[in-house]
Amino acid sequence: MVAAVIGVLLVAGLAVAWWWGAQTLEAGQGWREVALAEAERAERAEAAADAAEAEVESTRQRLAASEADVARLEERLDALASEKAGAEDSAALATEVVDDLASLSRRGAEVGAALRDCIGQTTALTNDVLAAGPDGLEPARTNERIAEVNARCGAAEADYFDLLGDLDAVGR
Numbered sequence: 001m002v003a004a005v006i007g008v009l010l011v012a013g014l015a016v017a018w019w020w021g022a023q024t025l026e027a028g029q030g031w032r033e034v035a036l037a038e039a040e041r042a043e044r045a046e047a048a049a050d051a052a053e054a055e056v057e058s059t060r061q062r063l064a065a066s067e068a069d070v071a072r073l074e075e076r077l078d079a080l081a082s083e084k085a086g087a088e089d090s091a092a093l094a095t096e097v098v099d100d101l102a103s104l105s106r107r108g109a110e111v112g113a114a115l116r117d118c119i120g121q122t123t124a125l126t127n128d129v130l131a132a133g134p135d136g137l138e139p140a141r142t143n144e145r146i147a148e149v150n151a152r153c154g155a156a157e158a159d160y161f162d163l164l165g166d167l168d169a170v171g172r
Contacts, residue, residue, distance in 0.1 A: 100170050108163060110159070118153035121149045122149055
């Protein structure tokens, strides 16, 4: 009977051991599957992290290229602003020269009219002297008229030389 109890205990111990082994094996299989699934998930996460890191690096490179483009554009804008300022200065100078030339042209017309008046007065005085003959003119009036013609012609000549000086200055 002891042998039968020992046999039953031995069979029960073997059955428990077998059950325990089966449970451990089943649990180990479950943990193995979990471990494999987690390893796969970790590999996917690592691949995603590598891809994200590659995308970040690509974005950094594009950003650096964009910053270089912006710097080149800013330099070009500065150059264009300088060119524009130079063009505006040139345009202002050209406008000033055109205004000066217009003013000088008006003055030239006035000087021309004064010189024509001088020539006309001189011609009229000469014609009057020639027409009157040596005894026909009154000396005081003739001298007065000569002084008037000389004053007009002197003023016209002075204006003419002033105009020439101003014209010469425009070219400088």
